[in-house]
Amino acid sequence: MSEQLQFRDLTLGYDRHPAVHHLSGTVRSGSLTAVVGPNGAGKSTLFKAVVGAIKPLAGRIERHGVRPQDIAYLPQVADIDRTFPISVYDMVAMGLWHGRGLFGGIGHKDRDRIETALSAVGLTGFEQRPIGTLSGGQMQRMLFARLLLQDARVIVLDEPFNAIDAKTSSDLLDLVRRWHAEQRTVLAALHDLEVVKANFPETLLLARELVAWGGTRDVLTPENMLKARRMCEAFDERAEACVAVAV
Amino acid sequence: MLFQMLFEPLNDVSVRHSLAAVLALALSAGPVGVFLMLRRMSLVGDAMSHAILPGVALGFLAAGLSVLPMTLGGLAAGFLIALLAGAVSRATALQEDASLAVFLLVSLALGVVIVTVKGIDVEQLMEFLFGETAAKMNADKLLVIAVNATISIVALALIYRPLALDCVDPGFLRSVSRAGGVAHLTFLVLLVLNLISAFYALGTLLGMGIIIIPAAIARFWTRDISMMIVLAIASAFLSGLAGVLFAFHAGIPSGPAVTLAAGIGYAASVLFGRVGGLVWRLFPGRHLEA
Numbered sequence: 001m002s003e004q005l006q007f008r009d010l011t012l013g014y015d016r017h018p019a020v021h022h023l024s025g026t027v028r029s030g031s032l033t034a035v036v037g038p039n040g041a042g043k044s045t046l047f048k049a050v051v052g053a054i055k056p057l058a059g060r061i062e063r064h065g066v067r068p069q070d071i072a073y074l075p076q077v078a079d080i081d082r083t084f085p086i087s088v089y090d091m092v093a094m095g096l097w098h099g100r101g102l103f104g105g106i107g108h109k110d111r112d113r114i115e116t117a118l119s120a121v122g123l124t125g126f127e128q129r130p131i132g133t134l135s136g137g138q139m140q141r142m143l144f145a146r147l148l149l150q151d152a153r154v155i156v157l158d159e160p161f162n163a164i165d166a167k168t169s170s171d172l173l174d175l176v177r178r179w180h181a182e183q184r185t186v187l188a189a190l191h192d193l194e195v196v197k198a199n200f201p202e203t204l205l206l207a208r209e210l211v212a213w214g215g216t217r218d219v220l221t222p223e224n225m226l227k228a229r230r231m232c233e234a235f236d237e238r239a240e241a242c243v244a245v246a247v
Numbered sequence: 248m249l250f251q252m253l254f255e256p257l258n259d260v261s262v263r264h265s266l267a268a269v270l271a272l273a274l275s276a277g278p279v280g281v282f283l284m285l286r287r288m289s290l291v292g293d294a295m296s297h298a299i300l301p302g303v304a305l306g307f308l309a310a311g312l313s314v315l316p317m318t319l320g321g322l323a324a325g326f327l328i329a330l331l332a333g334a335v336s337r338a339t340a341l342q343e344d345a346s347l348a349v350f351l352l353v354s355l356a357l358g359v360v361i362v363t364v365k366g367i368d369v370e371q372l373m374e375f376l377f378g379e380t381a382a383k384m385n386a387d388k389l390l391v392i393a394v395n396a397t398i399s400i401v402a403l404a405l406i407y408r409p410l411a412l413d414c415v416d417p418g419f420l421r422s423v424s425r426a427g428g429v430a431h432l433t434f435l436v437l438l439v440l441n442l443i444s445a446f447y448a449l450g451t452l453l454g455m456g457i458i459i460i461p462a463a464i465a466r467f468w469t470r471d472i473s474m475m476i477v478l479a480i481a482s483a484f485l486s487g488l489a490g491v492l493f494a495f496h497a498g499i500p501s502g503p504a505v506t507l508a509a510g511i512g513y514a515a516s517v518l519f520g521r522v523g524g525l526v527w528r529l530f531p532g533r534h535l536e537a
Binding site for chain 1: 285405406408409411412414415416417418419421422423424426469470471472475
């Protein structure tokens with residue numbers, strides 16, 4: 001398998017303080033990778049950089065032919081106005097944006113795809129419900145249906161199973177496994193290590209700096225976990241400018 | 248008697264102009280108001296409606312009471328204030344609502360100073376602030392209102408999808424398209440156009456009445472955005488119709504008359520509206536099986 005995303009001495013952060021520090025490594029095309037680390041380890045920051053929402057402070061991400069529209073992104077807290085008068089159907093249909101754009105109509109085939117996506121996440125019958133009436137789990141199912149329609153080569157999920165019940169998590173995990181089987185590249189930030197061990201072949205353990213990256217069994221050792229916790233200290237207000245030389 | 252009250256005013260050509268103006272304004276102000284409300288920009292609209300006064304006043308200062316210079320002045324001031332308010336709230340620590348309140352007060356003061364310096368009588372100042380009586384609408388103003396309405400409806404149709412998505416899920420829109428920024432700017436332009444129209448129809452202080460109140464009314468009756476737009480247009484038109492006729496019979500300016508008519512519709516909606524109306528909250532009926 002070829003490389004899809006390459007991090008080259010990547011440093012990301014806010015106000016010059018690094019949240020991800022000198023990260024190097026490769027996400028292979030078609031891989032299914034869990035990104036694990038304590039709160040504040042830089043997982044969300046890394047994802048924002050992958051989708052191009054923030055610029056690196058130093059280093060770079062090589063995207064090997066992956067265009068911005070080839071990446072589908074589920075943020076940790078989607079900035080969704082739940083009082084907005086829009087139906088589940090219309091919200092999911094927005095996943096077709098790249099095919100339909102600003103003006104394109106939605107045809108028969110598209111309607112079939114929307115119905116299929118809704119049934120894949122178990123929301124058949126919810127089409128006309130306003131999004132404000134959905135529960136947290138149903139909301140997440142709806143967002144997964146939209147991801148399905150985006151049909152992206154790279155899928156980035158930021159803590160997709162937070163505050164989601166076991167049944168919903170396992171339904172949505174089925175979709176993640178399906179994406180993996182379809183050779184899509186999936187990155188997901190997760191906290192539940194049992195879920196990671198059971199479903200994700202590869203793991204990136206992050207604590208602002210890279211702790212370990214590779215096969216899940218080799219990465220999630222007690223020593224690595226302890227190391228990650230210790231490395232994740234807070235911002236130092238008086239930190240000196242970093243002089244580490246790129247390797 | 249009622250028949251006479253409704254149709255007798257139509258013999259007057261300026262009343263017919265007034266009604267046509269209100270119909271055109273309702274068509275464009277309805278949807279603009281709905282988006283203004285959904286984007287939580289009601290206060291922005293209010294501030295901008297006051298902000299166009301100094302521009303209109305400068306046009307008036309330069310060329311007297313002729314429509315074109317006042318319209319251009321109003322447009323320029325509206326765009327300037329839209330950009331300034333956005334920039335100030337982004338670049339400074341002051342919350343957007345506070346900076347808007349400042350803009351609103353200062354530009355209103357500036358506008359009144361400029362028109363008064365020109366030497367205007369109290370009656371004319373009242374017309375600037377609260378709109379004219381229906382008998383004074385003329386074909387020039389009607390043309391401006393009609394052109395603005397046409398531009399708004401077409402442009403709104405073009406930016407409808409990104410504008411809606413930018414309200415409901417801006418992060419997702421950013422990830423799939425760059426159209427969000429364009430849609431937002433276009434929307435601000437449309438807002439200014441509608442405020443100019445509303446200024447001619449209802450005066451600067453109450454122009455927002457026919458934009459935001461119908462949208463607020465619609466919100467009490469539906470959870471669907473298309474239906475919301477239709478209801479907003481309908482209530483804007485009804486308030487305009489009732490207001491213009493009332494203004495004619497009572498000899499009062501159109502601004503307060505139309506706004507009061509809309510206000511009555513709003514009060515009824517707060518009480519009886521199917522979505523969140525008070526009566527339904529107080530007497531919700533028995534809960535359902537499932």
